[in-house]
Amino acid sequence: MPDLGLGASGLVLAGLGRLAGALDPSASVLVTDAELRRLYGSELPPCPLVEVPRGEAAKDLAVLEGLYAELARLGLDRGGTIAAVGGGSVSDLAGFAAATWLRGVDFCVAPTTLLAMVDAALGGKNGIDFGGRKNLVGTFRMPRLVLCDVGLLPSLPDLEFASGMAEAIKHGVIEGGEHFEFLESECRSRASLDRPRLERLVGLSQALKLGIVARDPRESGERRLLNLGHTIGHAVESATGLPHGHAVAAGLASAFRLAGRRGGGRRAAAGAERVSSLLGSWGLPASLEEARLAALSRNAPSETLSELPAFRAAVAAALVSDKKRSAGEIRFALPRAVGEVLVEAIPLAELEAFVKEAP
Ligand SMILES: NC(=O)c1ccc[n+]([C@@H]2O[C@H](COP(=O)([O-])OP(=O)(O)OC[C@H]3O[C@@H](n4cnc5c(N)ncnc54)[C@H](O)[C@@H]3O)[C@@H](O)[C@H]2O)c1
Numbered sequence: 001m002p003d004l005g006l007g008a009s010g011l012v013l014a015g016l017g018r019l020a021g022a023l024d025p026s027a028s029v030l031v032t033d034a035e036l037r038r039l040y041g042s043e044l045p046p047c048p049l050v051e052v053p054r055g056e057a058a059k060d061l062a063v064l065e066g067l068y069a070e071l072a073r074l075g076l077d078r079g080g081t082i083a084a085v086g087g088g089s090v091s092d093l094a095g096f097a098a099a100t101w102l103r104g105v106d107f108c109v110a111p112t113t114l115l116a117m118v119d120a121a122l123g124g125k126n127g128i129d130f131g132g133r134k135n136l137v138g139t140f141r142m143p144r145l146v147l148c149d150v151g152l153l154p155s156l157p158d159l160e161f162a163s164g165m166a167e168a169i170k171h172g173v174i175e176g177g178e179h180f181e182f183l184e185s186e187c188r189s190r191a192s193l194d195r196p197r198l199e200r201l202v203g204l205s206q207a208l209k210l211g212i213v214a215r216d217p218r219e220s221g222e223r224r225l226l227n228l229g230h231t232i233g234h235a236v237e238s239a240t241g242l243p244h245g246h247a248v249a250a251g252l253a254s255a256f257r258l259a260g261r262r263g264g265g266r267r268a269a270a271g272a273e274r275v276s277s278l279l280g281s282w283g284l285p286a287s288l289e290e291a292r293l294a295a296l297s298r299n300a301p302s303e304t305l306s307e308l309p310a311f312r313a314a315v316a317a318a319l320v321s322d323k324k325r326s327a328g329e330i331r332f333a334l335p336r337a338v339g340e341v342l343v344e345a346i347p348l349a350e351l352e353a354f355v356k357e358a359p
Pocket of ligand 1: 035039054056088090112113114121122124125152155156163164245
């Protein structure tokens with residue numbers, strides 16, 4: 001494992017029981033949601049616990065305000081610790097609170113979703129949504145400890161598990177080689193993922209992400225590769241409300257098609273085919289149209305979702321507010337092939353035109 005930049009404890013593969021040894025109950029606050037408290041509350045140390053809404057609804061200014069109020073009521077001081085027990089929504093919120101409370105207190109995280117184990121709990125990025133835009137307010141706060149236990153995953157619903165697979169597939173595309181081949185050959189369904197395979201899947205993602213983060217913690221270069229699938233993915237998420245990874249899946253497949261149009265030729269086309277096939281095995285959308293249909297099956301029909309052109313226009317409009325935009329261009333992680341991703345500045349107008357007509 002590379003130098004993780006996580007401090008003395010770093011990433012530990014152990015169950016929730018290990019939290020007790022890492023936290024002083026008189027100076028720590030746990031943050032989790034009601035479902036996780038119901039499932040795993042008995043395994044948590046006897047610290048004060050703040051419950052936040054489930055899923056993306058946790059990443060909200062009013063929820064953050066409520067969390068600050070609880071930290072004030074509990075008197076969490078500068079020597080205290082905030083520990084997130086949950087998926088990426090809980091850790092994004094709690095990490096932001098840890099980075100800002102009293103100008104920063106200690107932070108630990110026990111990820112409970114596949115997505116958080118392979119991605120969100122690692123690397124120190126945190127934040128909340130604002131004005132309907134993803135992660136608009138946030139900062140970096142490396143956790144002192146990431147406590148990872150794949151034994152928490154059997155209770156995770158299939159939809160959420162597949163969401164994590166999208167980020168794992170993204171990592172496989174960035175690294176290529178045996179990493180992607182392992183995903184293709186041994187990770188096609190949940191039933192195929194016995195514990196050793198699941199641990200390998202999570203370990204491959206963690207090694208890739210933590211290696212990149214150690215080399216570029218503040219995202220000034222290489223770390224931008226990890227945004228693969230996220231430029232269009234975040235726009236799809238805003239327009240559909242699909243779980244994060246499902247929107248990223250559509251963004252990832254679209255990015256391959258864009259690479260094809262920008263001279264990627266046969267290699268980009270072959271990559272697009274392999275990735276779409278793998279995404280399809282997990283029921284993940286591999287195009288904007290599949291994302292629209294997936295959202296339609298989950299949400300009430302709306303003007304945005306009912307017709308493809310209106311949906312494409314909504315995704316294009318959401319792209320305009322991308323954080324990575326600067327001077328009319330977006331730094332876009334473009335997959336030329338599996339194992340070959342480059343970051344290129346692409347004019348916003350080109351991206352808008354692409355999502356309005358992409359297959
Ligand atoms: N900070 C980062 O680097 C980073 C990276 C990727 C994604 N994210 C963010 O992560 C968020 C998505 O997080 P997520 O996919 O982990 O899901 P989530 O945190 O939104 O949780 C989804 C649902 O799963 C439930 N759940 C969690 N663990 C469970 C378990 N073990 N058993 C049963 N139910 C469980 C939760 O109660 C919730 O209802 C998005 O907001 C995304 O932007 C952040």
